[in-house]
Amino acid sequence: xxxxxxxxxxxxxxxxxxxxxxxxxxxxxxxxxxxxxxxxxxxxxxxxxxxxxxxxxxxxxxxxxxxxxxxxxxxxxxxxxxxxxxxxxxxxxxxxxxxxxxxxxxxxxxxxxxxxxxxxxxxxxxxxxxxxxxxxxxxxxxxxxxxxxxxxx
Amino acid sequence: xxxxxxxxxxxxxxxxxxxxxxxxxxxxxxxxxxxxxxxxxxxxxxxxxxxxxxxxxxxxxxxxxxxxxxxxxxxxxxxxxxxxxxxxxxxxxxxxxxxxxxxxxxxxxxxxxxxxxxxxxxxxxxxxxxxxxxxxxxxxxxxxxxxxxxxxxxxxxxxxxxxxxxxxxxxxxxxxxxxxxxxxxxxxxxxxxxxxxxxxxxxxxxxxxxxxxxxxxxxxxxxxxxxxxxxxxxxxxxxxxxxxxxxxxxxxxxxxxxxxx
Numbered sequence: 001x002x003x004x005x006x007x008x009x010x011x012x013x014x015x016x017x018x019x020x021x022x023x024x025x026x027x028x029x030x031x032x033x034x035x036x037x038x039x040x041x042x043x044x045x046x047x048x049x050x051x052x053x054x055x056x057x058x059x060x061x062x063x064x065x066x067x068x069x070x071x072x073x074x075x076x077x078x079x080x081x082x083x084x085x086x087x088x089x090x091x092x093x094x095x096x097x098x099x100x101x102x103x104x105x106x107x108x109x110x111x112x113x114x115x116x117x118x119x120x121x122x123x124x125x126x127x128x129x130x131x132x133x134x135x136x137x138x139x140x141x142x143x144x145x146x147x148x149x150x151x152x153x
Numbered sequence: 154x155x156x157x158x159x160x161x162x163x164x165x166x167x168x169x170x171x172x173x174x175x176x177x178x179x180x181x182x183x184x185x186x187x188x189x190x191x192x193x194x195x196x197x198x199x200x201x202x203x204x205x206x207x208x209x210x211x212x213x214x215x216x217x218x219x220x221x222x223x224x225x226x227x228x229x230x231x232x233x234x235x236x237x238x239x240x241x242x243x244x245x246x247x248x249x250x251x252x253x254x255x256x257x258x259x260x261x262x263x264x265x266x267x268x269x270x271x272x273x274x275x276x277x278x279x280x281x282x283x284x285x286x287x288x289x290x291x292x293x294x295x296x297x298x299x300x301x302x303x304x305x306x307x308x309x310x311x312x313x314x315x316x317x318x319x320x321x322x323x324x325x326x327x328x329x330x331x332x333x334x335x336x337x338x339x340x341x342x343x344x345x346x347x348x349x350x351x352x353x354x355x356x357x358x359x360x361x362x363x364x365x366x367x368x369x370x371x372x373x374x375x376x377x378x379x380x381x382x383x384x385x386x387x388x389x390x391x392x393x394x395x396x397x398x399x400x401x402x403x404x405x406x407x408x409x410x411x412x413x414x
Binding site: 001005097098099119126128148 | 289299300301302304306333342344345349351363389390
């Protein structure tokens with residue numbers, strides 16, 4: 001199962017997010033679910049291709065989610081490409097989680113599309129809080145993030 | 154190049170091949186899943202189910218290939234440790250040659266006398282204070298607010314992760330590569346710089362995708378009752394995307410954790 005979960009770590013209006021998804025990936029707005037935390041805000045047309053939602057906890061302001069239907073509709077882009085598209089269109093920072101069980105670092109995409117691996121606070125994550133504590137590599141659009149030593153190899 | 158060097162290189166190359174094989178199988182699995190979805194969409198249910206079953210099998214094979222790669226990595230680490238022992242024993246700093254019938258034992262075997270010191274710890278565990286596995290991974294401590302990622306590894310209750318971490322700290326685990334260690338048939342990673350240990354794969358670990366883990370959280374919140382779980386408003390968001398297969402995998406993990414599978 002393909003999983004495109006992109007989390008906005010800066011506030012973003014869900015309606016603008018729907019517009020961005022629709023424009024960037026040629027998805028009819030009525031085929032995008034909008035979840036406000038309790039309900040879907042409007043009926044959707046089948047097949048549903050993507051979903052936007054309020055964030056799942058502190059530090060996560062909104063979320064874009066696409067599964068296999070989104071992958072098929074868009075020609076299976078890399079998750080990074082989707083994240084860059086959304087971050088640059090909405091001028092907001094996004095992150096997405098590691099794509100393998102062996103990896104623990106997330107990827108942050110800044111509003112200008114620059115990106116790099118970051119570390120999130122593991123203990124806070126246990127409590128549903130998404131907090132980026134630093135970058136593993138310099139990210140031009142996120143100079144405020146402290147650089148973290150990767151640790152001894 | 155010595156025989157030991159050649160053996161180490163050969164094992165390492167085989168590990169890489171196994172990992173590439175796993176990647177190839179995973180790609181095939183993804184294609185089969187897409188095909189199954191397309192067949193289901195046009196109403197060819199029997200073929201869709203067969204294709205989905207093939208996809209499931211491919212996923213299983215990819216897991217085996219990854220496990221083989223981890224085992225080969227572990228073997229390579231042992232060969233390297235053996236080489237170090239041979240060099241030490243021969244008092245030479247040059248290349249070591251492993252001869253048939255050598256009386257030296259692999260590094261993981263207990264030795265006597267001055268050689269009893271444990272092998273040096275490699276990787277981040279050598280310089281980082283290790284912290285326990287996060288509660289979001291532990292079956293008994295998963296809560297509705299536990300974060301869900303694309304890939305989630307759940308630790309079943311019978312696994313003593315603290316004992317495994319103690320083994321890593323003591324140098325009794327095999328350093329696979331980078332921040333990954335293998336101990337007691339399980340692969341762990343060490344986050345840097347925090348030192349938090351996280352489960353990857355292996356005996357007593359269940360790998361789950363986003364929807365499966367979401368379904369498991371719902372089953373946990375509703376005492377294993379799927380019908381009740383499906384009515385949970387916190388699940389409603391993904392109801393359209395969950396299939397019977399999603400629930401079946403979540404159920405199988407739930408049952409294994411309860412000792413019913």
